[in-house]
Amino acid sequence: MAGIIWALLGAALAVALAGIGSAIGVGLVGESAAGVITEDPDKFGQTLLMQALPGTQGIYGLLTGFLIMQKVGVIGGALLDLTVQQGFSIFMAALPIALVGYLSAISQGKAAAAGVGLIAKRPEELGKAIVYAVMVETYAVLALLASIMLLFGIVV
Amino acid sequence: MPIVEMQRISLFAHQQEKDAVINILQELGIVELVDLKESSAWEEMKLLLEPEEAAEEVAQLESRLGEIRYCLDFFQRYFPVQKSFIEQFTGARFNITPEEYKEFVAKGEETDLVYRNCREVDEEQIGLRNEETRCHNLLSSLAPWAGFSLPLEQIKDTKRLRMQLSTVPADELPVLQKALAETVADYYLEVVSADRDLAYVFALYLQKESAEVGEIFKTYGATEVSFPGLTGTAAQSIEELDGKIAEIQRKREELRQRVEKLLIHRPHMMAYYDYLEGQRAQKEAIGNLARTENTFMLEGWVPAPLVSNLKKTLMQETETALLVSRDPEPGEDVPVLLQNGPVSDAYEVVTRMYSTPSRREIDPTPLMAPFFFVFFGMCLSDAGYGVILSLLAYFITRKIKLKGMGKQLIKLLFLGGVSAFLAGIVMGSYFGDLIKIEPLWFNPLDDPMRMLIVSCILGGIHIFTGMAVQAYQSIKRGRIWDAVFDQGLWYLFLIGLVLLFLPQGNFAGKWMSITGAVGLVLTQGRSQKGIFKKLSSGLVSLYDVTGFLSDVLSYSRLLALGLATGVIASAINTMAGLLTGSVVGVIVMIIILLGGHSFNLIINTLGAYVHTSRLQYIEFFGKFFEGGGRSFQPFCKTTKFVEIEERKA
Numbered sequence: 041m042a043g044i045i046w047a048l049l050g051a052a053l054a055v056a057l058a059g060i061g062s063a064i065g066v067g068l069v070g071e072s073a074a075g076v077i078t079e080d081p082d083k084f085g086q087t088l089l090m091q092a093l094p095g096t097q098g099i100y101g102l103l104t105g106f107l108i109m110q111k112v113g114v115i116g117g118a119l120l121d122l123t124v125q126q127g128f129s130i131f132m133a134a135l136p137i138a139l140v141g142y143l144s145a146i147s148q149g150k151a152a153a154a155g156v157g158l159i160a161k162r163p164e165e166l167g168k169a170i171v172y173a174v175m176v177e178t179y180a181v182l183a184l185l186a187s188i189m190l191l192f193g194i195v196v
Numbered sequence: 197m198p199i200v201e202m203q204r205i206s207l208f209a210h211q212q213e214k215d216a217v218i219n220i221l222q223e224l225g226i227v228e229l230v231d232l233k234e235s236s237a238w239e240e241m242k243l244l245l246e247p248e249e250a251a252e253e254v255a256q257l258e259s260r261l262g263e264i265r266y267c268l269d270f271f272q273r274y275f276p277v278q279k280s281f282i283e284q285f286t287g288a289r290f291n292i293t294p295e296e297y298k299e300f301v302a303k304g305e306e307t308d309l310v311y312r313n314c315r316e317v318d319e320e321q322i323g324l325r326n327e328e329t330r331c332h333n334l335l336s337s338l339a340p341w342a343g344f345s346l347p348l349e350q351i352k353d354t355k356r357l358r359m360q361l362s363t364v365p366a367d368e369l370p371v372l373q374k375a376l377a378e379t380v381a382d383y384y385l386e387v388v389s390a391d392r393d394l395a396y397v398f399a400l401y402l403q404k405e406s407a408e409v410g411e412i413f414k415t416y417g418a419t420e421v422s423f424p425g426l427t428g429t430a431a432q433s434i435e436e437l438d439g440k441i442a443e444i445q446r447k448r449e450e451l452r453q454r455v456e457k458l459l460i461h462r463p464h465m466m467a468y469y470d471y472l473e474g475q476r477a478q479k480e481a482i483g484n485l486a487r488t489e490n491t492f493m494l495e496g497w498v499p500a501p502l503v504s505n506l507k508k509t510l511m512q513e514t515e516t517a518l519l520v521s522r523d524p525e526p527g528e529d530v531p532v533l534l535q536n537g538p539v540s541d542a543y544e545v546v547t548r549m550y551s552t553p554s555r556r557e558i559d560p561t562p563l564m565a566p567f568f569f570v571f572f573g574m575c576l577s578d579a580g581y582g583v584i585l586s587l588l589a590y591f592i593t594r595k596i597k598l599k600g601m602g603k604q605l606i607k608l609l610f611l612g613g614v615s616a617f618l619a620g621i622v623m624g625s626y627f628g629d630l631i632k633i634e635p636l637w638f639n640p641l642d643d644p645m646r647m648l649i650v651s652c653i654l655g656g657i658h659i660f661t662g663m664a665v666q667a668y669q670s671i672k673r674g675r676i677w678d679a680v681f682d683q684g685l686w687y688l689f690l691i692g693l694v695l696l697f698l699p700q701g702n703f704a705g706k707w708m709s710i711t712g713a714v715g716l717v718l719t720q721g722r723s724q725k726g727i728f729k730k731l732s733s734g735l736v737s738l739y740d741v742t743g744f745l746s747d748v749l750s751y752s753r754l755l756a757l758g759l760a761t762g763v764i765a766s767a768i769n770t771m772a773g774l775l776t777g778s779v780v781g782v783i784v785m786i787i788i789l790l791g792g793h794s795f796n797l798i799i800n801t802l803g804a805y806v807h808t809s810r811l812q813y814i815e816f817f818g819k820f821f822e823g824g825g826r827s828f829q830p831f832c833k834t835t836k837f838v839e840i841e842e843r844k845a
Contacts, residue, residue, distance in 0.1 A: 092802060099799060103760055106767045115770055167549025171813055174806045178750065181807070185648075185756040192644050 043127025044112060044119060050134030051108035054187070058101025058141030065094030065149025072153040076160040086159050086166055090152045093173045097137075097145035100184040104137045107191055126196050133190035140183035148176040199559050200533040201500040202828075203521040208493050210516040214485075217494075217517055218478045220509060225832025227496040227506070228531055232486045235495050257476040263311045264469045270314045271462050274455045289597070289839040292467060297840050300467040307468050310461045317451050317458075324451075328444045335437045338423070340396040341430035344388045349427045351398075358406050360399050361388075362418040369395045372416040379412065380405050466837035474833050481831055491516075497531050497828070530555050533828035540565040542607035550813050551823025557669060560821050564812050567658050571811055572612040574651070575757040575804035577640075578765060579620025580627035581797045586613030597839055612804065623758070627793055628765025640758055647755045655751025655815070656694075659744065660687070662819030669820060681719040688712035690744060713738060747815050753807050761800045768792030 073087035106115070108130055113120045122130075155169030205227070209217050221227050292300075341361065351359045364372055369387070376383060383401040390396065397418075401409050413420075426433045485494045498506055503521050510517040524530045532552050534544050536559070543565040553559050576582065589610035592598075598606060620626060624635025640647035663686065667679035689712025695705025721733035772788040775781040817823075 089802070092799070093806070096799065096803060099764065100760065103763050103767070107763060110770075167809070170806050171810060174810050175814075177807075178753070178810070181753045181756045182749075184760070185752050188756070188759055189644060189648075 043122030043124045046124065046127030047108060047112045047122055047130040048114070050131035050138075051105040051114075053131075053138040054101045054108070054134040054141070055105035056101075057138040058104075058145065059098040061142035061145030062095050062098030062101075065097070065145040065147075065152070066091055068146075068149035069094060069152045069156060072156045076156055079160070083159065083163065086163060087156050089166070090156050090159070090169060090173065093152045093170070093177065094145045094149040096177060097141040097148070097180045100137050100180055101141045104134055104184065104187045104191070107188065108134060111191065111194075111196060120196055122196060126194065129194045130191065130196075133187055133194060135187075136183040136190075137180070137187040141180055144176055144180040144183075148173050148180075151176050199553065199555065200535050200828075202497045202524055202530050202533070203500045203503050204495065204524055204528070205498050205503065205506070205519055205521045206493060206495050207510075207520075208491055208516075208518045209514060211487065211490055211492055213514050213516055214482070214492055215478070216514055217510070218481055220513055221481075221831055222474065222478055222833055224506065224509060225830050226502045227498050227831055228829055229481055229484045229494060229496045229831050231484045232493065232495055254476060254479045257472055257479065261469065261472050261476065264307055264465050264472070267307075267311050267314045267465055268462070268469070270318060271455070271459060271465075274452060275459055289835065289837060290463065290466075291597075291839045291841050292463070293841050297467055297471075297838065300464050301471045303464065304468050304471070307461070307465055310458060310465065313454075313458055317454055321448065321451055324444050324448055328441060328448075331437050331441050331444070335434060335441075337421070338430050338434050338437070340389045340391070340394075342389075342434055344386075344398060344430050346398070347428050348423050348430060348433065351422075353403070356403050358401055358403055358409075361421050362397055362399060362413060363394045363421060364397055364413075364416060364418045366390055366393055366395050368416040368418075369397075372412060372418065375412045375416070376409070379408050383409065463838075470835040470838050473836065477831070477834075496831070499533055499828070529826065531828040532825035534559050534561060536561050536565075539611070542604050542611055543568050545601045545604040545608060546809055546812060548601065548827070549809070550817060550821075552825040552827045553821070553823055554825040557820075557822060558665070560665070560817065563661065563665060564816060567654075567661075567816065568608075568808055568812060569611060569615045570654065571754060571808040572804050573615030573617075573619035574654075574754045575807060576612065576616035576761060576800055577619040577623055577758040578625045578627065578761055579617045580625075580630070581761070581765075581793075581800070582613045582615070582617030582620055584613070584797060585616060585801060586610050589613060609801070609805075612801070616804075619758075623762075625762050625765070628762055628767075628769050630765070630769050630789075639762075640755060641762055644755060644759065647758070648752055651751045651754040652748050654754070655748045655811075658751070658811070658816055659747055659819060662816045663687070666820035681715070681722070685712050685715040685719065686744075689716060689741070693741070750815055751811065753811075757800070757803050757807060760803070761796065764796045764800075765793065768796065 069087075069091040073091055076083055076087055109115045111130065112122065152169075152173040155173055158169045159166050207217070221229075344361075351361060353359065369390070373385065376385060380401060382405070383399065385400075386398040388396045388398055399409070399413075423430075423433070428436075485492050487493070498521070503519075507519050510519055532555055534547070534553070535541075536544055540562045543561050546564065546568060547553070547559070547561045573582070576585070586609075589606050592606055593603070593610075622636045624633055624639045626633055638646060663683045667683040670676070670679040670682070688708050692705045692708030692710070692712055695701030696709060698705070716737055717731065717734040719734065720737035721730035724730045724733050768788065772785040772792070775785040775788070
């Protein structure tokens with residue numbers, strides 16, 4: 041029965057770490073966005089778009105967590121009896137998105153906050169501001185991909 | 197050709213027709229004016245021409261514009277116009293008919309009256325607000341003394357007595373009382389009230405002992421307070437002030453109602469603002485002209501297909517205007533106007549967010565469009581979401597009149613919805629697993645490896661297309677060998693490497709990759725001097741193969757984002773599915789389904805847009821696109837507040 045604990049720890053970390061990272065990142069952008077809005081309330085839509093960008097890591101984490109829960113039967117079915125090896129494998133599969141999600145969301149938040157400063161002065165450059173932030177997200181996407189592929193590969 | 201050819205025009209006319217000509221140019225909106233003082237003609241004809249100064253009227257118009265702007269801001273402060281989320285991107289305009297617009301312009305002088313009214317209200321309002329703040333401050337300093345029965349004007353010194361009101365830090369009060377009792381013979385001390393920090397005390401003592409008392413008060417941090425000019429008890433003064441504040445508030449409400457009455461002028465002010473702005477642009481345009489005593493001259497850029505149109509209009513509507521046009525000369529700073537078909541022009545917005553292409557290269561938009569369409573669909577990859585996205589985009593275009601990049605963006609989302617719908621059918625995803633229909637091809641959830649390979653193959657095609665464009669551009673510029681060495685050999689090498697991994701292509705792959713690699717080593721250092729440097733930089737260039745590898749792997753995001761949409765949608769469905777049974781459960785279930793899927797749609801549309809754009813910018817444009825062109829900015833009528841409806845023919 042120890043296997044299931046490892047698996048659930050993996051799910052919890054994926055959701056929690058990536059979620060914390062996104063919360064910090066989104067908060068960072070929100071702070072600078074609020075500063076811009078004091079000067080120009082019309083930029084709400086654009087800044088909100090920037091603020092949404094570092095939020096995706098939390099979703100990727102949730103997604104991974106959900107996949108694990110489905111795999112081990114927490115949702116929709118009976119709890120599986122995993123061996124320690126199986127459970128630990130699932131735990132390892134959760135690590136990429138948990139770690140990369142946490143750190144990349146914070147970095148992306150910083151890049152997006154700088155982007156908010158950019159559109160405060162030059163709103164027509166919204167596209168470039170987005171691209172800078174999205175460059176960071178690439179690594180979260182790759183980590184998510186790795187986590188998903190690992191999960192699909194583990195036989196339980 | 198997607199980049200429109202430009203013609204340089206020179207226009208001459210009689211001074212008397214200056215305003216008419218400028219007006220025509222503004223209405224047509226197809227000419228980008230060039231400052232004559234910076235053109236080549238100026239050097240040649242310097243002696244004949246005088247620069248036309250931007251008229252004094254510009255300053256006048258600007259001050260009028262400032263006044264109207266002030267009124268509009270003023271209205272906005274009292275009765276804000278709320279913009280919807282979409283309008284924040286597009287700007288909110290209201291429609292008026294040409295007749296209404298004409299009427300507004302004719303009544304333009306009335307705006308001055310509105311301005312003076314606004315100004316008056318504003319000043320009065322500021323005065324009242326200051327008075328109100330003063331009252332509130334006084335009120336808060338009086339409040340602790342409300343229980344004190346002596347009228348304030350009676351608190352003054354007599355020949356032998358001293359009276360004073362003071363505040364004492366609350367924790368010092370007992371020590372102060374003790375010190376007084378020990379040192380001073382006759383005194384009276386009343387604690388009127390106290391809060392957490394301060395005690396409010398009245399002190400009465402003999403003049404001859406005032407030095408001792410003063411010393412004690414100072415030691416324990418007491419501060420004397422006085423209310424000059426107030427009569428009656430503190431409680432009476434407070435009552436009076438309350439009355440005063442109520443009066444001020446009543447007056448302010450009256451002013452607010454006055455503003456509300458003025459509010460009917462808002463549309464008028466807006467329309468007139470746009471009119472004046474147009475006038476200002478005209479007067480400013482005159483600054484680009486040059487003149488002789490009786491004629492003037494202007495130069496500009498016009499899209500070549502429209503020159504004859506311009507000529508015809510000028511012939512019809514003026515008597516003296518003469519138009520000469522010629523092809524651009526090398527070295528001239530020609531503006532770039534993109535022209536794409538009715539479908540691919542939606543993707544211009546993607547190109548322009550990166551950079552306007554320069555005139556020497558081809559517009560990448562039509563080449564990029566099909567890839568953008570496919571990739572966007574793969575990222576969103578749900579038939580249900582696709583339908584909803586397309587419908588939303590359709591309703592937005594019906595409800596709001598959009599122009600330029602906003603219109604293109606909505607069109608792009610509409611097409612994205614279509615693409616996601618098709619991808620959803622292929623991969624069997626309808627709101628995740630809400631509606632179970634067998635996929636036309638396969639579901640990436642069942643076989644993610646297969647989808648990863650599909651993504652990377654598409655990426656390979658995308659990258660090879662980018663390289664092909666670069667080769668085409670090299671050939672067009674007469675550098676055929678560049679195309680052969682820089683793209684041809686890479687094609688050979690990369691395709692060879694891919695074949696190596698396939699069992700059937702092993703032999704061909706080996707020879708292709710070896711030939712390619714040798715070719716690259718021999719040619720990539722050709723710009724270097726010396727045989728050793730040539731070979732070594734050729735060898736180093738082989739390292740670029742890792743760049744290609746990471747480019748191709750970058751397309752794995754297509755799989756990841758596609759999976760993300762499907763899995764989150766399924767998660768929402770699963771959560772909602774747990775709640776069936778009771779009536780409340782069904783209601784909550786519907787709320788979860790609606791809220792969850794809306795959220796998922798928004799987040800994944802955003803993700804699909806930004807990641808697909810990134811693939812174009814970094815992986816595709818990086819292979820050939822330089823950009824750095826200057827967008828064509830015609831002299832035209834722009835409006836900020838009103839949208840004048842087209843006259844129906």
